[in-house]
Amino acid sequence: MFDQVCSLSKHIFSNPTDTKLKLGPLSCIKTYTPHFIASPYFECLRVAGPDYLASAKASADVLFGQQSSEFSEILHEYGMKMMEISKRIIKIILMCLGDGCESRFYESDFSKCHGYMRIVNYTPPETVIEKEVEGLGMHTDMSCITVVYQDETGGLQMRSKEEGKWMDISPCENSLVVNVGDLMQAWSNGRLRSSEHRVVLKRFVNRLSVAFFWCFEDDKVILAPEEVVGDGCSRTYRSFTCLDYLKFRENNEEGKFDRIAYTVKDFAGIKQ
Numbered sequence: 001m002f003d004q005v006c007s008l009s010k011h012i013f014s015n016p017t018d019t020k021l022k023l024g025p026l027s028c029i030k031t032y033t034p035h036f037i038a039s040p041y042f043e044c045l046r047v048a049g050p051d052y053l054a055s056a057k058a059s060a061d062v063l064f065g066q067q068s069s070e071f072s073e074i075l076h077e078y079g080m081k082m083m084e085i086s087k088r089i090i091k092i093i094l095m096c097l098g099d100g101c102e103s104r105f106y107e108s109d110f111s112k113c114h115g116y117m118r119i120v121n122y123t124p125p126e127t128v129i130e131k132e133v134e135g136l137g138m139h140t141d142m143s144c145i146t147v148v149y150q151d152e153t154g155g156l157q158m159r160s161k162e163e164g165k166w167m168d169i170s171p172c173e174n175s176l177v178v179n180v181g182d183l184m185q186a187w188s189n190g191r192l193r194s195s196e197h198r199v200v201l202k203r204f205v206n207r208l209s210v211a212f213f214w215c216f217e218d219d220k221v222i223l224a225p226e227e228v229v230g231d232g233c234s235r236t237y238r239s240f241t242c243l244d245y246l247k248f249r250e251n252n253e254e255g256k257f258d259r260i261a262y263t264v265k266d267f268a269g270i271k272q
């Protein structure tokens with residue numbers, strides 16, 4: 001499935017810019033983010049749930065005409081699989097947070113989660129002066145969890161908690177990277193950490209990744225349950241609605257990921 005998603009996506013990204021911009025920020029469909037928004041070397045296509053088929057088809061129809069259904073069918077299958085995987089992962093995470101947490105909180109807090117994916121094509125500059133070029137600058141994800149498939153090129157890096165050193169997350173065949181996002185950090189009262197990460201590019205090597213973001217519904221009020229906070233501990237985040245946080249990030253980033261000036265801690269963290 002990854003191979004199919006990758007080869008169909010490469011085909012889409014190989015279209016001329018003018019064609020891709022039919023899906024761009026100034027079009028009515030707005031599923032394509034061109035170069036120079038997140039970074040000069042980053043472009044992406046967004047496929048939104050819950051109807052992945054309709055979302056992918058809307059993009060494919062504009063690019064290839066109505067007869068093409070291969071792309072939308074495979075992305076639908078991929079989206080459904082990612083939903084299933086995300087549910088399984090979150091249930092395991094809840095189990096790790098305490099006895100009975102899964103049965104207590106899955107239905108009440110996570111059953112309305114939704115997902116969307118970003119297929120990202122990284123094109124490094126042809127002349128590289130510095131040793132390392134960032135395809136996507138340091139950031140945290142605004143999700144509960146993110147499930148990432150990266151191709152064999154590598155380049156994903158996470159910042160270690162203690163020393164803030166960059167660690168390579170090397171690609172491994174048939175493996176996915178699972179990343180905790182900001183919403184889960186706040187919901188778990190900081191027991192789970194939304195990791196800072198970035199993507200560095202290799203000279204002359206194109207890179208493709210598919211990131212699936214699993215998020216709370218927009219009007220969800222996020223507040224760590226007492227059982228998760230734990231006896232004798234206090235809340236480190238005030239309650240907030242998911243959409244308010246997404247808007248806060250949007251307003252502060254102006255579409256760029258090149259600095260991490262504001263995170264969920266700045267938005268809802270309670271000063272201790």
Ligand SMILES: O=C(O)CCC(=O)C(=O)O
Binds near residue numbers: 141148
């Ligand atoms: O391309 C990758 O491997 C990661 C992308 C990412 O971090 C993101 O889209 O938020």
Ligand SMILES: [Fe+2]
Binds near residue numbers: 139146197
């Ligand atoms: Fe990310």
